[in-house]
Amino acid sequence: MFNPNQSRIFALPPGTDFPAELVSGLIARMAAQPPQAMAGVTVYLNTARMRRRVIQLFAAQGARFLPRLLLVTDLATDPRLALPALVPPLRRRLQMAELIAKLLDAQPDLAPRAALYDLSDSLATLLDEMQGEGVSAEAISALDVSNHSKHWERTQTFLRIVTPLFADASDAESRQRLAVQQLAQRWHSQPPTGPVLIAGSTGSRGTTALFMQAVAQLPQGAIVLPGYDFETPPAVWQAMDDALTAEDHPQYRFRHLMDLLGIAPDAIQPWRTTAPPDKRRNLLISLSLRPAPVTDQWLVEGPNLPDLCSATQDLSLIEAASPRAEALAIALILRDAAASGTTAALITPDRNLSRQVTAALDRWAILPDDSAGRPLAMSAPGRFLRHTSALLGQRLTADSLLTVLKHPLTASGAMRSAHTRLTRDLELKLRKSGPAFPTDADLLEWAAAxxxxxxxxxxxxxxxxxxxxxxxxxxxxxxxxxxxTLSESLARGLDPIGSGELWVKAAGIEALALMETLATEAPYGGTFSAAEYCDLFEALVNKGEVREPVQAHPNIMIWGTLEARVQGADLVILGGLNDGIWPKLPEPDPWLNRSMRKKAALLLPERQIGLSAHDYQQAIAAPRVILSRAVRNAEAETVPSRWLNRLMNLMDGLPQKNGGVALAEMRARGAKWLALARAVEQPTAAQKVDPRLRPAKRPAPQPPVSARPPKLSLTNIERLIRDPYAIYARYILRLNPLDPLHQSPDARDRGIIVHDVLERFVKTRPLNETRAAARARLLGLARIVLAEESPFPAARALWLAKLDRAADHFLTQDSKHGGTSLALETKGALKLENLAFTLFGTPDRIDRLPDGTLHLIDYKTGSAPKAPQQKQYAKQLLLAAVMANRGGFADLGPSDVAKISYIGLGASEDVVETEITDAILTEHWEKLLNLIARYLRRNTGYTARRALFETRYPGDYDHLSRFGEWEMSDRAVPEHVGPDAAGPEPVGDAE
Incomplete structure (x- = not known):
């Protein structure tokens, strides 16, 4: 098949259909051989997807013998090799975790305990890499770290202890390297009778490069490299002699392989003479990707490029405003490809983008063939197991309880409907009255009632x-x-046996396999706290993937960057071309820094960038290509991928080659898809006239007078002034807001507790109490009330400290006017004259002053309302004074009110006192009558957010009023509601 005296290192340029050309080349080279000779050919491929496609291509040629198609990664599975048994990766990581736990005990400043498994995983990865690259433990120990920080000296010491312990461990990398060595020895003495090829690999890993060396030495051994840039000048190859400056170049791996094989660039021959889809575009891309030290060649070689408008005629650029817009534009491109029968592939390392595109395609019932599957952690069993692991070692909260109970896998047997109904009722109870930390007794008490x-x-x-x-x-x-046990019990519910739907279907099977693997290897893991186990399980489940059997669309694919070598798509979309996504930033190495890796002959972080660059160079050379990125994400503006940035800068700098014009045309072609995406999101002409899809108007409902509330509290008068719609929703529609599911201490809770403390303080005041004793009693009562009413330890400590700071201010105001606190047995109430309405409520405190008049006091844990605010809407104490003056407090009878005081107990010593006169009482009495009389008319509407102090104020009923579809500047639209609804009336009546 091959001439032993000629170079047998072959390559195909970027953009060519690598599997198709590989198969065609094999068939052409074996054409003179008998049919059965093909069965004697052995081909090692880099991925299972590549092997599947090669098999399909051979099958398309008709009935024939196939070569032996093996994977480079499966060398250690050859039963003819004498290899030690494989140590499961999880076992090794658990063993390392135990050692690292001791390290963290001795040096707790090194890393948090939550990073225990991540550290063991990174350490195992480092040892795997050392095995793959042939780096010994002694090489790490011999590193000179005297010029580095103390951290690296400590990690080196730890590695010096740990690496010998695992030097003989039979992990995947060591077995792979041992398999290569044994194969090389066997082939040296007994070369294979048939040809042996390695195709599709770049030799980026040490073990793979070693295997390629062994194959290259065979008389009939050959290597077929993917995406080799034949247009790279010799000077550029020579400049890539330093990994520190050239590792991130897409062609560096080939330079490194040439050095290992002892060949020059001109020794690499084309496997086939088939030209790439667009050689002119390949020249442009090749020049744009030159290593940084030689980018000055842009000035020299740029003018020699062909016209860039023709070179980029099949290249489009999408610069979307957001990731959502990018995903929808890509989905529209793939939909168009499906409709026209075009084979199209989205290539992206951004799994969020690929999931968004998949979701967008669902509206047209298109399911793409996704090579990555679905993360196990995001599947139903994965989420369920994460929720149940989070229960271990934690005090049960209302939200964690309901999170588990509402999961679709909980009680997923025959009793599911009853479980759903009871869970809903329990949620309403916990939202309405708590407790925040439900106990067994709380659940049983609720159920027994x-x-x-x-x-x-x-x-x-x-x-x-x-x-x-x-x-x-x-x-x-x-x-x-x-x-x-916990997970299966919850999934089973009240069914006597089984585990519900937890372990069924592909995701359940994968989750069960994870649990069984963890149980098998657990004896090697030492002891864990519940929190450490939860961190361990999260790390493991996040690495799992689920590949569900689906009937995907045959022409629509979503690939990772590695699949760019498979090619075969007429249209390729490179999505997520932003820095940090493509290329992905190198993972931080907690054990060796960049300089130490270079000295130890380990792979540099830039290697992954260089591999991504190689995948990018191959993908962008496809027949038709669309480059896509979002100019802004949820947090800030994004930076274009360095490769896209280089391409745009190079084109902008070549006006003599129409670079700027070509770039504008690329953007224009991409803008068409963005415009189409915006059009998809916009309502059609028919939808615009559909009243169901019109934005809501600012509501001002006008219910019948008979349905309007006959009484309101003092605090609700302010609400009636500022947000009448809230009164309508709560007291007419009877919609009570529910507390959030995740209960946390808030300002309302603090206000209730502080008022309770002060009420008890006043009621239990002894005679002739000194100020010091009063202060001590106040704080003692605060501790008691906080322990009784607040289940949050941190909030208790914080609120007690705040009350301690405010205690002196409170005691000063408490004794300032020499009044005697009055205890009321009944709540105050006042019926308005000639109106079917009652005002009720009681201020926080009523004092009888020495002259017999009353002093009304209200405590504020925030800031106290100033006089202008009291005049306009904060009328609680002013109306309480009106009530007291008119006999609204039955225990007191009609009484004169001397003053009202708002006492702030927040960060500042805030006090707002108002002297009460007959004119003030008369003014606010008449305003109250006018306000209530107005809202007892049928044509007065309850306007939403009528006069809020802050427009950002989050109302309990904003979602009901559809706030957001209308603005605060919009006029309200009154509408009769109720049994005698009669249609809209003039806006003025509602205002």
């Missing part, structure tokens, strides 16, 4: 979750066993 089948269900939940917060540090196997 019901008259349905809640008690057995609540007892099951209580028994299943009992004692989870008291898990001690223990062997890893115990955590795994309890985690699985």
């Amino acid at each position: 019901r008259k349905d089948d809640a008690l057995p269900w609540a007892r099951f939940i209580a028994d299943t979750l009992q004692g989870l917060d008291e898990i001690p540090r223990r062997p890893l196997a115990d955590h795994v066993a309890q985690h699985r």
